[in-house]
Amino acid sequence: MEYFLNATFYKLIKMIHLLFISYNSAWLLMIAIALISFVVQWRFKSKFKQYSEMPLLSGLSGKDVAERMLHDNGIYDVEVISVEGQLTDHYNPADKTVNLSPDVYHSRSVAAAAVAAHECGHAVQHAKAYSWLTLRSTLVPVVNVASTLTQWTLMIGVMLLFFTHNPFVLAIGVVALALVTLFSFVTLPVEFDASSRALAWLNNNYNVMQTREEHEQAKDALWWAAMTYVVAALSALATLVYYASLLFNRRD
Ligand SMILES: [Zn+2]
Numbered sequence: 662m663e664y665f666l667n668a669t670f671y672k673l674i675k676m677i678h679l680l681f682i683s684y685n686s687a688w689l690l691m692i693a694i695a696l697i698s699f700v701v702q703w704r705f706k707s708k709f710k711q712y713s714e715m716p717l718l719s720g721l722s723g724k725d726v727a728e729r730m731l732h733d734n735g736i737y738d739v740e741v742i743s744v745e746g747q748l749t750d751h752y753n754p755a756d757k758t759v760n761l762s763p764d765v766y767h768s769r770s771v772a773a774a775a776v777a778a779h780e781c782g783h784a785v786q787h788a789k790a791y792s793w794l795t796l797r798s799t800l801v802p803v804v805n806v807a808s809t810l811t812q813w814t815l816m817i818g819v820m821l822l823f824f825t826h827n828p829f830v831l832a833i834g835v836v837a838l839a840l841v842t843l844f845s846f847v848t849l850p851v852e853f854d855a856s857s858r859a860l861a862w863l864n865n866n867y868n869v870m871q872t873r874e875e876h877e878q879a880k881d882a883l884w885w886a887a888m889t890y891v892v893a894a895l896s897a898l899a900t901l902v903y904y905a906s907l908l909f910n911r912r913d
Contacts, residue, residue, distance in 0.1 A: 676823040687903040694899045698892040705885040709748070712772035712882045713764065718871045723765040723773035726869055730781040730862050731759070739784045741777075743767075750776050752783035754798060759784055774870060775879035778863055779886070782855030793850040804844040810837040815904055828908055835904050842901045845894040852890045856883040 721729070727741040741759045743766040744750075750762050759780045765773045786794040811834055818831025860880055863870045870876055 672824060676819075687899070687906045691896075691899045691903050694892065694896045698889075698896050701885070701888050701892045705889050706748075708882050708885045709772050709776075712775070712878045713768060713770045715771040715875070715878060717769050717771055717774050717869075718875065719869055720769055721774065721869055722767055722769050723761050723777035724767070726774045727759050727761065727777040727781050729866070729869060730778050730859075731784060733862065733866070734781075734785050734788065736781075736784055736788050739781075739788075741766075750780050752780045752787070754783075754787045754794075757784070757787075771870075771875050771878045772882050774863065774875075775859065775882045776886075778859035778879075779855050779883055781862075782858035783851070785858055786851065786855060791851075791854065793847060793854065797844070797847050797851050800840075800844050800847060804840055807837040807840040807844075810834065811841060819904075819907060822907070831904070831908050835901070835908050838897070838901050838904060842894070842897040845890075845897045848890055849887075849894060852887050856887055859883065 724741050724743075731737070731739050731741070739757045739759060741761065743763055744760040746762055747764060748762060749760070750765055751760050752758070753760060759777070761777060761780065765776045783794070785791075814830050814834030814837060818828075818834045821827045821829075822831050860876070860883065863879055864876060870879065
């Protein structure tokens, strides 16, 4: 019994060493990106708050801006609705709705106009069958399964690899994680394109956004929103590199 406990203890120490020390470059990369991600999230939230306090000179609400942009793009079958929560704004291609959080839907601010126009940018992508959005939508069901898989295969896989030298479960986890990572990179062109459609429309509509300053602020808010997607993709990649290094650098 004592031998068994000692052996288990030894294996645990060895596992902790392998997880956090041996592959420390991958581990440090993951920590570094987590820190950058925290700073970017904080920066985006503070920018959003700042521009939420800037009243839009045209006096239009997020809902008004969204409806105008949709109609200007010849879209009449998409509904603009309000959803609960903060920063929960999104476009739902399944039921063709632009979902705006209460802070955006009712607010008559620069931030609300920018976010509303960005979400309509996704509706325009959908209407025009923009290829990256089509690819992203195709990946959604696969990625849902993959992200559920990663929740348990990675942890169980690491345990099995160290205690039984069986890499099978961890390999499944790494493949699932690779799909999740791919998805987060496919999201990037979709997000950047929605923002550039939004800014182009706002720039051409003096009756919505009247000053250069308002336009610059909208651009800044959407830039930081896009950065949150960039760090999310990098973070997924760093996590993938970490687990892949555990899988491929194992010593049986
Ligand atoms: Zn978006």
